[in-house]
Every structure is written in C-alpha cells, then in structure tokens.
Amino acid sequence: MPTDSLNTARQRIQAAYSPEVFQSLGESLISRLGVHLGELQQRGQSVLNWNLPEENLSVARECLQRSKTSDDLLNRFQDLIETAIERGHNLHHPRYIGHQVPASVPLAGLFDAxxxxxxxxxxxxxxxxxxxxxxxxxxxxxxxxxxxxxxxxxxxxxxxxxxxxxxxxxxxxxxxxxxxxxxxxxxxxxxxxxxxxxxxxxxxxxxxxxxxxxxxxxxxxxxxxxxxxxxxxxxxxxxxxxxxxxxxxxxxxxxxxxxxxxxxxxxxxxxxxxxxxxxxxxxxxxxxxxxxxxxxxxxxxxxxxxxxxxxxxxxxxxxxxxxxxxxxxxxxxxxxxxxxxxxxxxxxxxxxxxxxxxxxxxxxxxxxxxxxxxxxxxxxxQQIFEDLIDVTFATTQLLYQKLRAEKDFEPLHEPECNIQVFRYLPDEKYGLDSKAICELNRQIRRTLMESGEFYLVQTNLDGIGTLRTTVMNPLTNEEDLDQLFSSIRRTAEEILSQ
Ligand SMILES: Cc1ncc(COP(=O)(O)O)c(C=O)c1O
CATH class of the missing domain: 3.40.640.10 (Type I PLP-dependent aspartate aminotransferase-like (Major domain))
Incomplete structure (x- = not known):
C-alpha cells in the first residue's frame, strides 16, 4: 500500500477513535434518550412504530450507502439516532404489554454501555x-x-x-x-x-x-x-x-x-x-x-x-x-x-x-x-426487584378483575404472575360463531399493534384464538388498562361495521 494511502487510512482511524468526538456524540445520545424516555412515560408516542419490513430494510440500506459521503459526524450521528428511534419499538411505553421482554431499568443500559x-x-x-x-x-x-x-x-x-x-x-x-x-x-x-x-x-x-x-x-x-x-x-x-x-x-x-x-x-x-x-x-x-x-x-x-x-x-x-x-x-x-x-x-x-x-x-x-x-x-x-415483581403482578391481577367485571371480555385463567390471556366477546347481535370470534380477536390485535396505540400479542389456547398480555412495564397503570378496554371495543366496532 502506498504511504500516502496508509496515512490517509490512519487519519480516518484516528477520527473514528477520537475521544473528543466520542464524548460529544455520547452526550448528545444520552440527552436525546432522556427526552425520548420522558415522552414515552407521558404516552406521547406510538408504542410500536409499525412499518412494513421492506420499508425499514430500504431505509437501513440507504443509511449504509450514505455513510461514505458523511462529513459532519454529529449531524450524521443524530440523524441515525433519530431514524432508530422513529423506527424502533417502544418497550418503555406503558402501553407496551406484549411479549416477555421488559421496559428495562434505563440505568442498566448505561452499565451495559x-x-x-x-x-x-x-x-x-x-x-x-x-x-x-x-x-x-x-x-x-x-x-x-x-x-x-x-x-x-x-x-x-x-x-x-x-x-x-x-x-x-x-x-x-x-x-x-x-x-x-x-x-x-x-x-x-x-x-x-x-x-x-x-x-x-x-x-x-x-x-x-x-x-x-x-x-x-x-x-x-x-x-x-x-x-x-x-x-x-x-x-x-x-x-x-x-x-x-x-x-x-x-x-x-x-x-x-x-x-x-x-x-x-x-x-x-x-x-x-x-x-x-x-x-x-x-x-x-x-x-x-x-x-x-x-x-x-x-x-x-x-x-x-x-x-x-x-x-x-x-x-x-x-x-x-x-x-x-x-x-x-x-x-x-x-x-x-x-x-x-x-x-x-x-x-x-x-x-x-x-x-x-x-x-x-x-x-x-x-x-x-x-x-x-x-x-x-x-x-x-435488591428491593427494586421485589418492587418490580410486586407492582407488575398486582397490575395483572387488576386487569384480571376488570376482565371479570365486563361481560364483553373473558379472562381465560386467573393470572399467577404478570401474564394474562383473554378475549373480546362481541355483542350477540353480530351473530359471530366461535371461529369468527377468534378471527375478530386476531384482527383487533393486529389493528392495535399497527396503529401504535397498544402492543399486545396473540396466542392459541386449546384451539381458541386469544389476546395475550404480559405486564412488563411497571409504569403501566389503571388508566392504561381502562384505555385498553376502550380501544379494543372501538376497534372491534370498526372492524364489525366494515
Ligand atoms: C419459559 C421460557 N423459557 C425460555 C424462553 C426463551 O428465552 P430467550 O428468549 O431468552 O431465549 C422463554 C421466552 O419467552 C420462556 O418464556
């Protein structure tokens, strides 16, 4: 390799390893994430930023192509962070009640970093x-x-x-x-x-x-x-x-x-x-x-x-x-x-x-x-772990009690922990058979997921298509549960009136 090219390579490497650049980008990342977490706690954003896989993939590809021409590192860094936030999944949103992956204690991420x-x-x-x-x-x-x-x-x-x-x-x-x-x-x-x-x-x-x-x-x-x-x-x-x-x-x-x-x-x-x-x-x-x-x-x-x-x-x-x-x-x-x-x-x-x-x-x-x-x-x-378990399990118990109290909802078991499987039962006036009710529940969940209003999952329990939630965010509260009921009812009405 000619000496000139090696020197240029060394300069580029030096820039990539620059402690000053690292510090300035790091500070900007932490401050952006602080704002982001705050907005999520206020329920100010979508839970899942739903995009079709091909759309996300094309943006991810484009990022890789653009890297060759990027000069202003801080701007470029901030752009990439924004893209990742805009297209990511917001597990820290209190209306994320999906799979068994938590709204992790943010502090833990700092230690991981x-x-x-x-x-x-x-x-x-x-x-x-x-x-x-x-x-x-x-x-x-x-x-x-x-x-x-x-x-x-x-x-x-x-x-x-x-x-x-x-x-x-x-x-x-x-x-x-x-x-x-x-x-x-x-x-x-x-x-x-x-x-x-x-x-x-x-x-x-x-x-x-x-x-x-x-x-x-x-x-x-x-x-x-x-x-x-x-x-x-x-x-x-x-x-x-x-x-x-x-x-x-x-x-x-x-x-x-x-x-x-x-x-x-x-x-x-x-x-x-x-x-x-x-x-x-x-x-x-x-x-x-x-x-x-x-x-x-x-x-x-x-x-x-x-x-x-x-x-x-x-x-x-x-x-x-x-x-x-x-x-x-x-x-x-x-x-x-x-x-x-x-x-x-x-x-x-x-x-x-x-x-x-x-x-x-x-x-x-x-x-x-x-x-x-x-x-x-x-x-x-250790206390924080007891708190996290006790609070998320109590929220799930509350969800169960509310499901029992509503005649258009059916809990399919009493929760032992923070997992609750249930389904929505539409009014008899729609005359849906059990297969159609399963299908309706699947559609409700997909609509809610894609809208970003809630993230919950589906499962199949002894042949019955159901909704499934896991309370993995200790900040999910009673108001979120009430909103879940309203959102499911509204979505069901919209689907059934089509
Ligand atoms: C009971 C149980 N075992 C194992 C796993 C797999 O764990 P991981 O996703 O960390 O591989 C899961 C995931 O949900 C689980 O619920």
Whole structure:
C-alpha cells in the first residue's frame, strides 16, 4: 500500500477513535434518550412504530450507502439516532404489554454501555477479570436469594433462556447418558426428555440439538391449571423405567410461557427423586419471583432441582441478554463440556478453571452480560426487584378483575404472575360463531399493534384464538388498562361495521 494511502487510512482511524468526538456524540445520545424516555412515560408516542419490513430494510440500506459521503459526524450521528428511534419499538411505553421482554431499568443500559464501549469480554478470567467477578458475585448472590446453600452450588451466565436451557439439558444428557459427549447418543433404547406439555419451544429444540430428536420429547399431561400433573409424571416415569428407556431429564416450567402457570415443583421433585431422574426447571420467566416475599412461594421446591435457569432480561428488568443457569451440586459444572484448548485455557494454572467461564459456556467470547444487572443491584439494592415483581403482578391481577367485571371480555385463567390471556366477546347481535370470534380477536390485535396505540400479542389456547398480555412495564397503570378496554371495543366496532 502506498504511504500516502496508509496515512490517509490512519487519519480516518484516528477520527473514528477520537475521544473528543466520542464524548460529544455520547452526550448528545444520552440527552436525546432522556427526552425520548420522558415522552414515552407521558404516552406521547406510538408504542410500536409499525412499518412494513421492506420499508425499514430500504431505509437501513440507504443509511449504509450514505455513510461514505458523511462529513459532519454529529449531524450524521443524530440523524441515525433519530431514524432508530422513529423506527424502533417502544418497550418503555406503558402501553407496551406484549411479549416477555421488559421496559428495562434505563440505568442498566448505561452499565451495559460501559461493558460494550470498553469491550469487556469473557472466556477466560484474564480477558475480563471484572466482568467475570461481577458475574460470579451475582451467581452467588441470586443463588442464595433463591435458597441454594452457600458454597454448594455453581452457575453461569449465557446469552438467553434458550441457550441456558440447552446448556443445562446438555449437562443432564452427559450425566444421564454416559459417554454421550464423546461418542454421541448411541443407546439401543432411544432416550427421552420428559417435559411440561406447555414448555417453551426451546426445550424441544434442545432435544433436537442434543441428538435425542424432537419426537423423543414426552409431554406430560397438564392439570386444570395447566401445571404439569405430578401424578401423570409419576405414571410416565414408571412406564419408561419398566421399558428400560433412558431418561435424560424431566423439564418442569416455572412458569410456562402460554398462560404463566407454575408447575408444582415440590411434588415434581418428589417424583424425580423416587425415580432417580435429573430434574430441570425452566424458570426463565418466573425465577425472579425469588426476589418477592409475596410471590416466592410460586417456585417453592426449585432448590431441589439438579439444574434450573432464570432470565434476568425478563423479570429482573435488565436489557437482553442475561440468562443464568444454576446447578444445585457444583460438581456438575464441568460435566457440560470436556475439551482442551491449550491456546486459551492455561494448564499451568488449573485453579483458574472456575473463573475461566468458557469452560462452562457454549460461547467462547462472551459479552459482559451482567453489567446491567450488577449496576442496578449495586445502586438500588435488591428491593427494586421485589418492587418490580410486586407492582407488575398486582397490575395483572387488576386487569384480571376488570376482565371479570365486563361481560364483553373473558379472562381465560386467573393470572399467577404478570401474564394474562383473554378475549373480546362481541355483542350477540353480530351473530359471530366461535371461529369468527377468534378471527375478530386476531384482527383487533393486529389493528392495535399497527396503529401504535397498544402492543399486545396473540396466542392459541386449546384451539381458541386469544389476546395475550404480559405486564412488563411497571409504569403501566389503571388508566392504561381502562384505555385498553376502550380501544379494543372501538376497534372491534370498526372492524364489525366494515
Ligand atoms: C419459559 C421460557 N423459557 C425460555 C424462553 C426463551 O428465552 P430467550 O428468549 O431468552 O431465549 C422463554 C421466552 O419467552 C420462556 O418464556
């Protein structure tokens, strides 16, 4: 490369790394986001800025093309930020009551930014000494809050609940099926994974990835509250043992995604113990109830599970992704992967295995995923998590009471947490059959979503098309709920009068 070109390249790089430019852009970003969050709290904007995918994609493409000609960095930066805000999803709007992704505590994002701007990563301790320490301290602390005995358990943090379940179930597979890590799944009797019938799809997906096969997942019957029926589980395990079918694990849910039902973990633990089967609990959504004196009973028995997972990026209200895997017995922490990597793990320092996180995670390089949680916990204390759980669960209970009180609404269950499934029932004068009512509910939800007035989701409950909300914003209040009812009624009228 000619020297001139190299010098020009160096100048461009210098500009990209300029601390002064960084500071000025950073200040402008924070002040813009402060205004944006304020407007959302006043309900001053749309929830979802709905655009068709091709429109958004074309704007995103255009941004990339324009970058070559951009000189004025601050203006260009502000333009890009505006575009991202204008086209993004406003989870911090109190009328976002959709999927199980929170209006995260904004402060957590600042700590996450600290981790990403300074690019703190893990795999081995020496690459991220502070990130590793923060993560270890949080595993200890949250594990103890949940009720595990200090010094006896182990854990890790990974990129999301799906990966967390996969990691824990891989550990279970390696322990239940000896040599499967080195030789694959070879048993003549095909092994099975036994799961809650409403399990999140990632549990079945794990069975596919782990070489068991998705058809080798046995779904246990649910009781009248959609919880795994412990008697049915007992019968299933008895049959499997009789047939000498290897059982990788029982995967319970706390709670299951669909309606937020919490499995009876004490009863399931009794059954698993009796049959000598690995008990796993997917507490991605519900593990955070451990923070609440009022709601912790929902996961009573979780400390008897061999493994369980909890997502801080759901109900501890920190930004994605930050998922915890816990092993009751710390001996199991190195059963997931058995590999040498002399270029990474230092055999002359075997004592580092516990802090070289890559020994326990699927990821090699891993972002400092717990900075946000650590920042919020360190600044506001554990109390904030109890408050967030108690308030969002209470708002959902209020929604349920209101649904019960209105004859044109039907709650399809009593909420155990912050998830509520319900539907709108139009006046009989319209003469809609049950299929048409399902279709109407789907149309209501799509209209509301696209209008930006509310964001809620849909689901299918035993063949009934319904609306589904999760109160993931602690600032959603009674007025928002009342407005939800009015908006649904008005939208239904508009659809039916077409
Ligand atoms: C019960 C349950 N488990 C696992 C997951 C998957 O978590 P993630 O989206 O972080 O991969 C979800 C997501 O909603 C869930 O509800």
């Amino acid at each position: 600290l981790g990403s701007i300074t690019n703190q990563v893990m795999a081995i301790y020496e690459m991220g000494p502070w990130a590793t320490s923060v993560e270890k301290a949080l595993i200890e602390r949250w594990g103890e809050v949940i009720g595990l005995a200090p010094g006896t358990f182990a854990g890790l943090v990974t990129h999301g609940g799906s990966l967390a379940n996969l990691t824990a179930l891989l550990t279970a597979r390696n322990i239940s099926l000896k040599n499967s890590w080195t030789q694959g799944v070879q048993n003549a009797n095909l092994p099975v994974l036994v799961a809650n019938a409403d399990s999140h799809y990632c549990v079945t997906r794990s069975a596919g990835i782990l070489g068991l096969g998705t058809e080798q997942v046995i779904k246990v019957r649910l009781d009248h509250r959609r919880r795994m029926d412990a008697t049915a589980l007992d019968e299933t395990l008895t049959q499997l043992r009789k047939r000498n079918t290897p059982i990788v694990a029982v995967s319970a849910s706390a709670c299951a995604t669909l309606i937020g039902a919490f499995d009876p973990l004490q009863e399931i633990a009794d059954v698993c113990e009796r049959h000598g089967v690995w008990m796993h609990v997917d507490a991605a959504h519900g593990g955070a109830v451990s923070m609440s004196k009022k709601h912790a009973h929902l996961i009573d028995g979780i400390t008897r599970a061999d493994s369980f997972i909890c997502d801080a990026h759901k109900t501890l209200f920190v930004p994605a992704l930050c998922a915890f895997v816990f092993y009751r017995d710390k001996q199991h922490r190195f059963e997931t992967f058995q590999q040498d990597a002399p270029y990474l793990f230092d055999p002359s320092a075997p004592g580092m295995a516990d802090v070289d996180g890559g020994m326990m995670t699927i990821e090699c390089t891993k972002r400092a995923a717990t900075y946000g949680l650590w920042g919020v916990w360190s600044m506001l204390g």
